[in-house]
Amino acid sequence: MRILIGLVCAICCFSTVSAQQLPQAAIQSELAVRSMLFDIVKVDNSFMVAVGERGHILRASSVDSWQQVDVPSQTTLTAVTFVDAQTGWAVGHDATILATQDGGFSWQVQQFLPSTQKPLLDVAFKDSKEGVAVGAYGLFYRTIDGGRSWQQEFHTSLLAEEDLQYLEELRQEDEQVYLDELTSILPHFNRVVIDGRTLYLIGELGLIAKSNDFGRSWQRFEEIYQGSFFDLARTQHGNLLAIGLRGNIYRSLTNGEQWQKSESGVTTLLNTIVLAGEAQVFLLGNNGVLLESVDDGVTFDKRIQNDGKALLAGVTFNGDLVVASEVGIKVLKVVK
Numbered sequence: 001m002r003i004l005i006g007l008v009c010a011i012c013c014f015s016t017v018s019a020q021q022l023p024q025a026a027i028q029s030e031l032a033v034r035s036m037l038f039d040i041v042k043v044d045n046s047f048m049v050a051v052g053e054r055g056h057i058l059r060a061s062s063v064d065s066w067q068q069v070d071v072p073s074q075t076t077l078t079a080v081t082f083v084d085a086q087t088g089w090a091v092g093h094d095a096t097i098l099a100t101q102d103g104g105f106s107w108q109v110q111q112f113l114p115s116t117q118k119p120l121l122d123v124a125f126k127d128s129k130e131g132v133a134v135g136a137y138g139l140f141y142r143t144i145d146g147g148r149s150w151q152q153e154f155h156t157s158l159l160a161e162e163d164l165q166y167l168e169e170l171r172q173e174d175e176q177v178y179l180d181e182l183t184s185i186l187p188h189f190n191r192v193v194i195d196g197r198t199l200y201l202i203g204e205l206g207l208i209a210k211s212n213d214f215g216r217s218w219q220r221f222e223e224i225y226q227g228s229f230f231d232l233a234r235t236q237h238g239n240l241l242a243i244g245l246r247g248n249i250y251r252s253l254t255n256g257e258q259w260q261k262s263e264s265g266v267t268t269l270l271n272t273i274v275l276a277g278e279a280q281v282f283l284l285g286n287n288g289v290l291l292e293s294v295d296d297g298v299t300f301d302k303r304i305q306n307d308g309k310a311l312l313a314g315v316t317f318n319g320d321l322v323v324a325s326e327v328g329i330k331v332l333k334v335v336k
Contacts, residue, residue, distance in 0.1 A: 023073035023096070023112050026055030032068040033058060037324035038078045042315040044085045049104045050324045051077035051090045059104045063320055063331045071107050073098065079122045081131075089147060091120035091133045099147050110147040124192045124199070132215050134201065138186020142215070154182050157218050158201070158209055190230050202229040208242060208256065224250055224259045233273040235281060237296045243270035243283055251297045262297055274314045274321065276335045282321060284311035292334065303334060 029035070037052035047061045055074040060066040075096045082088035082104075090098045095113040097120065100106060118136045125131030133141045133150070138158070141150040156164065163185055171178040187204035192215075199211045206223040227245035235241055240252040247264035264270070270285040283291040288305030305311070310326040321332040 021112055021114060023055075023075060023094075023109060026057075026071040026074050028068055028070075029054075029056075032056045032328075033066045034328035036326050037312065037328055038076075039080050039313045040315055040322065040324040040329075041080050041082055041088075042317055043082045043088070043103070045317075046085065047103070048315060048317055048322060049080055049082070049088065050329065051080045051092070052324065053077075055092075057090065057104065057107065058329070063317060063322055063329075066329055069105055069107070071098070072109050073112065075112070076119070078119060081123050081125060083125045083128050087128050087146075089123050089125065089131065089133075091123045091135070093119040095120055095135070095139065095141070097123070097133055097141070097147060097150065111141070111150050121189065122191045124194050126194060126214055130214065132192060132199075134189035134192050136188045137184045138189060140189065140215075153215075155186070155215075155218055156182070158186060158207065158220055160205075188228070190228060191232065193232050195234050200232050202232050202242065204228045208232065210256065221256050230269070230271050231273045233275065235296050236275060236278055239296060241273055241281065241297045243273060245269050247285075247289075249283070249297065249300070262293075262300065264291060264300055265302055266291070271311065272313045274316065276316045276321065280336060282314065282334070284314050284323060286310040290332070290334070305330075305332075 035053055035056055037050045040050040042048050050058045053076045055071045057069050057071050058066045059069055073096055075093045077090045077092035080090040086101055086103050088100045088104055095116045097111040098107045099110050118139050120133045120135035123133040129146050130144050140153045142153055143150045170181055187207050189201055189203045191202050193200040199215050201209045206226050209218045209220040211218050229242050229244040232242045240256055242250045247266040249262040249264050250259040251262050252259045266289050268285045268287045268289045270283050272284045274282040279294045281293040281297050288308040290303040291300040292303055293300045311323050312325055314321055314323040316335055319335055321334050323330040
């Protein structure tokens with residue numbers, strides 16, 4: 001059992017793509033800026049990049065200058081990150097990983113695995129060489145060479161005790177069934193967050209875990225509720241905020257050892273936390289939900305958007321809250 005608990009199986013999965021697996025390039029569309037966009041990132045305070053359905057990647061140096069760039073895949077993209085003004089990655093369905101070396105003007109396929117039938121949901125890099133990508137059913141890939149190759153890892157230490165016992169029984173009875181079960185028993189990993197030297201992983205079934213060795217080993221926190229978490233951030237006052245299903249908001253003053261629930265006043269799914277200035281905390285959610293706190297996440301005021309469309313991710317840029325939404329880019333004049 002101790003061996004199983006500590007198991008981290010690494011299986012090489014190099015970024016070569018066979019001719020039969022080559023993705024099709026994304027189609028250029030004037031309506032891309034109004035299509036569903038799942039993530040947005042601000043880079044060096046000088047430009048923004050947003051990603052979304054049909055492989056759309058948009059780039060802008062101002063809130064009204066969005067341009068679609070060429071992308072070698074039509075696969076839906078769910079997350080994007082940059083480590084400097086030139087180097088970035090985007091991930092999405094079919095375990096797709098794209099990379100750019102020119103500030104998001106052009107992108108190359110590093111991984112495309114339609115046979116997995118699982119999406120990657122987030123990506124994080126601590127420098128230009130080492131990064132991790134995470135997704136559905138515990139999907140977890142690591143690179144140490146800037147994405148030239150990616151290795152898959154199975155982190156069974158993130159499972160509950162009863163699941164570990166179940167896996168051990170399977171392993172003793174049928175090795176192949178045990179290996180098959182490993183591919184689906186882990187919870188969905190929704191977000192991975194770099195916080196100084198700590199890496200946080202949040203997801204399905206109340207999962208919050210932290211790592212001090214960039215995800216090679218994990219410490220899972222005590223469950224504070226049974227629903228999914230979709231974002232976690234450290235506020236301007238140094239406390240942790242976690243958000244999830246049905247308007248759930250939890251706040252920790254003790255780096256995750258204890259959590260208190262904050263009332264949201266809504267029952268919709270909350271997607272993303274955006275910090276603005278010295279005190280503003282925005283939560284973006286489905287059904288047009290925008291919540292604002294100026295007391296470090298203790299209380300929130302509602303700013304519901306009239307169109308009721310999902311707000312999926314956001315950044316502050318030159319005094320505006322710029323949002324990737326169900327209907328493309330939105331610019332909200334709410335930052336003080």
